[in-house]
Amino acid sequence: xxxxxxxxxxxxxxxxxxxxxxxxxxxxxxxxxxxxxxxxxxxxxxxxxxxxxxxxxxxxxxxxxxxxxxxxxxxxxxxxxxxxxxxxxxxxxxxxxxxxxxxxxxxxxxxxxxxxxxxxxxxxxxxxxxxxxxxxxxxxxxxxxxxxxxxxxxxxxxxxxxxxxxxxxxxxxxxxxxxxxxxxxxxxxxxxxxxxxxxxxxxxxxxxxxxxxxxxxxxxxxxxxxxxxxxxxxxxxxxxxxxxxxxxxxxxxx
Amino acid sequence: xxxxxxxxxxxxxxxxxxxxxxxxxxxxxxxxxxxxxxxxxxxxxxxxxxxxxxxxxxxxxxxxxxxxxxxxxxxxxxxxxxxxxxxxxxxxxxxxxxxxxxxxxxxxxxxxxxxxxxxxxxxxxxxxxxxxxxxxxxxxxxxxxxxxxxxxxxxxxxxxxxxxxxxxxxxxxxxxxxxxxxxxxxxxxxxxxxxxxxxxxxxxxxxxxxxxxxxxxxxxxxxxxxxxxxxxxxxxxxxxxxxxxxxxxxxxxxxxxxxxxxxxxxxxxxxxxxxxxxxxxxxxxxxxxxxxxxxxxxxxxxxxxxxxxxxxxxxxxxxxxxxxxxxxxxxxxxxxxxxxxxxxxxxxxxxxxxxxxxxxxxxxxxxxxxxxxxxxxxxxxxxxxxxxxxxxxxxxxxxxxxxxxxxxxxxxxxxxxxxxxxxxxxxxxxxxxxxxxxxxxxxxxxxxxxxxxxx
Ligand SMILES: Nc1ncnc2c1ncn2[C@@H]1O[C@H](COP(=O)(O)OP(=O)(O)O)[C@@H](O)[C@H]1O
Ligand SMILES: [Mg+2]
Numbered sequence: 001x002x003x004x005x006x007x008x009x010x011x012x013x014x015x016x017x018x019x020x021x022x023x024x025x026x027x028x029x030x031x032x033x034x035x036x037x038x039x040x041x042x043x044x045x046x047x048x049x050x051x052x053x054x055x056x057x058x059x060x061x062x063x064x065x066x067x068x069x070x071x072x073x074x075x076x077x078x079x080x081x082x083x084x085x086x087x088x089x090x091x092x093x094x095x096x097x098x099x100x101x102x103x104x105x106x107x108x109x110x111x112x113x114x115x116x117x118x119x120x121x122x123x124x125x126x127x128x129x130x131x132x133x134x135x136x137x138x139x140x141x142x143x144x145x146x147x148x149x150x151x152x153x154x155x156x157x158x159x160x161x162x163x164x165x166x167x168x169x170x171x172x173x174x175x176x177x178x179x180x181x182x183x184x185x186x187x188x189x190x191x192x193x194x195x196x197x198x199x200x201x202x203x204x205x206x207x208x209x210x211x212x213x214x215x216x217x218x219x220x221x222x223x224x225x226x227x228x229x230x231x232x233x234x235x236x237x238x239x240x241x242x243x244x245x246x247x248x249x250x251x252x253x254x
Numbered sequence: 255x256x257x258x259x260x261x262x263x264x265x266x267x268x269x270x271x272x273x274x275x276x277x278x279x280x281x282x283x284x285x286x287x288x289x290x291x292x293x294x295x296x297x298x299x300x301x302x303x304x305x306x307x308x309x310x311x312x313x314x315x316x317x318x319x320x321x322x323x324x325x326x327x328x329x330x331x332x333x334x335x336x337x338x339x340x341x342x343x344x345x346x347x348x349x350x351x352x353x354x355x356x357x358x359x360x361x362x363x364x365x366x367x368x369x370x371x372x373x374x375x376x377x378x379x380x381x382x383x384x385x386x387x388x389x390x391x392x393x394x395x396x397x398x399x400x401x402x403x404x405x406x407x408x409x410x411x412x413x414x415x416x417x418x419x420x421x422x423x424x425x426x427x428x429x430x431x432x433x434x435x436x437x438x439x440x441x442x443x444x445x446x447x448x449x450x451x452x453x454x455x456x457x458x459x460x461x462x463x464x465x466x467x468x469x470x471x472x473x474x475x476x477x478x479x480x481x482x483x484x485x486x487x488x489x490x491x492x493x494x495x496x497x498x499x500x501x502x503x504x505x506x507x508x509x510x511x512x513x514x515x516x517x518x519x520x521x522x523x524x525x526x527x528x529x530x531x532x533x534x535x536x537x538x539x540x541x542x543x544x545x546x547x548x549x550x551x552x553x554x555x556x557x558x559x560x561x562x563x564x565x566x567x568x569x570x571x572x573x574x575x576x577x578x579x580x581x582x583x584x585x586x587x588x589x590x591x592x593x594x595x596x597x598x599x600x601x602x603x604x605x606x607x608x609x610x611x612x613x614x615x616x617x618x619x620x621x622x623x624x625x626x627x628x629x630x631x632x633x634x635x636x637x638x639x640x641x642x643x644x645x646x647x648x649x650x651x652x653x654x655x656x657x658x659x660x661x662x663x664x665x666x667x668x669x670x671x672x673x674x675x676x677x678x679x680x681x682x683x684x685x686x687x688x689x690x691x692x693x694x695x696x697x698x699x700x701x702x703x704x705x706x707x708x709x
Binding site: 061063081083086089090092093094096098100101102103104113114117118159162163166 | 459460461599601602604605606607608609610611612615619620623624627703
C-alpha cells in the first residue's frame with residue numbers, strides 16, 4: 001500500500017482515493033481518506049456506526065459527491081462530468097443494506113432492467129444472463145416472483161444477482177447482512193464468498209468478522225470519518241496497532 | 255424457574271387443520287347484522303325509510319309515469335313522468351350541437367376510432383401496449399382534429415418565415431392545401447435548430463448520436479403532425495363555434511385528460527428537480543394555476559387574452575378554453591403525482607443510479623411506475639373532477655352537453671312542466687355513467703397494481 005505510484009501499473013489499480021474529504025453541511029464526514037484497492041483485491045471496511053463507512057463507499061460510485069481530493073475508479077476520475085459518472089456506475093455494482101429491489105418488477109425483470117436499458121442488451125440475452133446469475137446465487141426458481149414474496153436472504157441474493165447482471169468490474173457491499181435474520185446471513189455470505197473466489201474486486205462494509213478473515217486481502221478500520229488503520233486480516237485481528245482498533249475489536253470479538 | 259411443568263419438549267406435532275366453518279350463511283350473517291344492536295336496528299329502520307322515500311317516486315318519474323312515445327309537448331302533457339320523446343327529438347343536438355347534419359359521420363367516426371383505440375388500452379391483457387399508446391396519444395388526436403375541424407389549416411410561417419420572406423425568394427404557391435413556403439421554412443428551420451443542438455451537444459460533451467436522434471425524431475413527428483393538419487383532405491371545414499353537446503364535453507374532457515397527465519408528471523418532476531431554475535418555474539406554474547378558479551381561467555382566456563395579443567392574432571375560442579382547462583388540470587395533476595413521488599424511498603433512486611440508469615430511465619422505469627400506481631385514486635379523482643368541470647365552458651359561450659340541453663329548454667314545441675326535469679335527469683345519467691365507469695375502472699386498476707408488486 002505504500003509503494004510509490006509509478007512502480008505499479010495504473011492498469012492494476014481498481015480504486016484510488018487520494019486525500020478525499022467530504023462534508024454534510026458543516027459536518028466533516030470524511031477526513032483525508034487515502035485508500036487504494038487493486039484489481040481482484042477485496043477490502044473489508046469496519047468501524048463504529050456513524051464513522052462514515054457508507055459515505056466512503058457511496059463516494060466510489062458517486063451516490064455521494066466528495067468535495068476535495070481525487071477518486072479514480074478503473075482509470076476514470078470522478079468529477080462533475082456526467083459521462084464519467086455514467087461510465088463508472090456501469091462498472092461498479094452495489095448491494096445495499098435494505099436490498100432496494102424494485103418492488104413493481106419480478107425478480108427476473110429486476111435483473112434484466114439495467115442491462116436492457118443501459119447496455120442495450122436484447123431481451124432474450126438479458127434473460128439468459130439474469131438466469132445465469134440467479135443460478136449462481138441459487139434462486140433460479142424464484143425468477144418470476146415479486147420481491148415481496150421472498151425472504152430477506154433471498155432478496156439480498158437477488159440484489160447481488162441484479163448487480164452482477166451489469167457485468168461489473170467492482171462490487172460494493174454496504175452492510176449486506178445487517179438487515180437479515182441470523183439464519184439468512186449465511187446464504188448471502190456464501191454468495192459473496194463465491195464471488196470473491198471468482199476474483200471480483202470488492203469493497204465490503206461488514207462486521208461479519210468470520211467472512212472478513214476468509215476473504216479479505218485488506219482490512220480497513222474507520223472511526224470519526226477517518227481511516228484509522230488498514231492492515232492484512234492476520235495483522236489486523238492478531239496484532240491491531242491503533243488503540244481505537246484494539247478497543248473496537250475487543251468490543252465486537254467478545 | 256425450573257419447577258414442575260416449566261420444562262417442555264414437543265413429542266407429537268399438532269395436526270395442521272382447515273379453519274372451522276363460518277357461523278351461518280353469508281345471508282343469515284348479513285340479516286343478523288341488520289338488527290344486532292339497538293344502533294344497528296335504528297340505522298336499518300332509517301335506511302329502509304329513506305329508500306322508501308326516494309326510490310318509488312324516482313322510478314315513477316323515470317319509468318312508470320314517463321311518456322315514451324310522441325312527437326310534441328301534447329304527448330307529454332297528460333303524464334306526470336319524464337318526457338323522453340323530448341330527449342329523442344333533441345338527441346342530435348345534445349350530442350353534436352350545431353355540427354352540420356350531413357357531416358355528423360365525422361364526429362361519429364372520431365368517437366368510434368377513439369373507443370376502438372382506448373378499449374384495448376384499458377384491457378391489461380391486450381397486446382401491443384406501446385403501439386396502442388402511440389396510436390391513441392400521438393396519432394389519434396391528429397386524426398380527430400382533422401376529422402372534426404376538416405383540417406387544411408392555412409399554415410404560413412414556421413420560425414424563420416417571420417424573419418425571411420420566402421415568398422419573395424422562392425415564389426412558390428399553394429398545392430394540395432400546402433404552402434410550399436411554409437414547408438421550406440419548416441425544413442430550413444428544423445435543420446438550423448438541429449445544427450444548434452448538435453453544436454451545443456459538442457460543447458457540453460453530451461452524446462452526439464442521442465442529440466441527433468432526438469432532434470430528428472422531434473422534427474419528424476412535428477412535421478408529420480403539421481403535414482396532417484395542413485393537407486387538404488377535401489373535408490368541409492366546420493368551425494368550432496358549430497360544435498356542441500356531448501361532442502364538446504368529450505373534446506374538452508379527453509384533451510384535458512390526455513394533456514394533463516403527461517404535463518402534470520413533467521411538472522411534478524420539475525418541482526422535485528435539483529436544477530433551481532426548473533424547480534422555480536414549475537412551482538410558479540403550479541401555484542399560479544392552483545391559485546385561480548377555473549372560471550377565472552376560462553374568462554381570462556376568452557375575453558382578456560385577446561387584449562394582450564397583437565391584433566390579427568386570434569385563437570379559436572374552443573382552443574383557448576381547451577388550453578385553459580388542460581393547464582389548469584395539469585397543475586392539479588402535478589400535485590397528485592408529486593404525492594406519489596414523495597412516497598418512493600430514496601433507496602429506489604440510489605439502486606437505479608447505482609445500476610447506471612440515468613435520470614429519465616430511472617424515472618420512467620423505476621420511480622414513475624411505482625409512484626403513479628400509488629396515486630391512481632387521486633389521478634382518477636382529478637379526471638372525474640375535470641370531466642364535470644367541462645360544464646363550466648358554458649361561461650364562455652361554448653355549448654357542451656349541459657349548455658346544449660339548457661338551450662333546448664327554450665323550444666316552445668316542448669314546453670311542458672317536466673321538460674326541465676327530464677333534461678337534467680338525462681344529463682345526470684350521462685355524467686353518472688361516464689364518471690362511475692371511470693371510478694370503477696380505477697378500482698380495477700388499483701387492485702391490479704396492488705396484486706403485482708407491493709404486498
Ligand atoms: N445525507 C446525509 N446528510 C447529513 N448527514 C449524513 C447524511 N448521511 C450520513 N450522514 C451522517 O454522516 C455520518 C456518517 O454516516 P455513514 O457514512 O452512514 O456512517 P456508517 O455507515 O459508518 O454508519 C453519520 O453521522 C450520519 O449521521
Ligand atoms: Mg452505514
